[in-house]
Amino acid sequence: MRHQHTTHVVVVMGVAGTGKTTIGPLLADRLGVPYAEGDDFHPAENVRKMSSGTPLTDDDRWPWLDAIGTWAHGRAGRGGVVSSSALKRSYRDRLRAAAPGVVFVHLTGERALIEERMSHRQGHFMPTALLDSQFATLQELGADEAGVSVDVSGAPEEIADRAVEALRGLELH
Template identity: 60%
Template sequence: MGVSGSGKSTVGELLADRLGVPYAEADSFHPPANIRKMSAGTPLDDEDRRPWLDAIAGWLSEHADGGGVVSCSALRRRYRDRLRASGAPMFFLHLDGSEELIAERLGGRKGHFMPRTLLRSQFATLEPLEADERGAAVAIGGTPQDVTERALAALAP
């Protein structure tokens, strides 16, 4: 989980590979209307997110027995609660970094529908993991491999 540009897709793929489980990119679950809205620089509201979160929860349910990794912003507690309602066991890794670092990364990213201008709204929306949520914050500094190693350490019992 984390804001756009925090490395969710890159680290998610690396983590899934290391764990030997399937990987899903949450952006691929967005209906076309959501992509059009974000591409136009308009933040999604909770009504926009409902079918998206339900589709992700469905994927999680389908992979509950063997496990899997999904890169998903999951910025609010209620979004994570909706995902947890799938019944699949979950551990949230919050890829955590400063707004300045992530803005710099977004500035160099090509071919993604999420414009840099929405980053501030994502940080305003972000609700860090609470003490009763199963998960950990992982610093995003260094290489994707460094972040993946920290993620694996956070997953260790």
């Protein structure tokens, strides 16, 4: 399944704990494109807020989304994979406005599985307590949005393979 090169920028999205940071690089490898970690685009103030258990507001998220959008725009026509929770339609619209043609891979799963995975993470700034706010904020991909949903049960390699297969089935223009 290696190197099915794409010229699209793929945003790996989902609530905290779905495996965006694990699946993103695997997917990028399979697609033969670079990977960018969405968390690296957060301003320090956002990281401080999340570390203290304070959910981000939309105003907190706009500069972060704009930074991801700038990266994605720079990869237009060459492809790339970037992680971003992209929980709301308005967030995804902002990313699409910055980088037309982005497609989304929504990592989904049972809340219990996601919470279990989050509880075992080391050195991450998103506490499990914020998972409720993430699920409350989440707006599923609309039928008119270019993207696929992929269940996160199973090994990371299997999830990445399923994502490649699902993307292959998309009508990308």
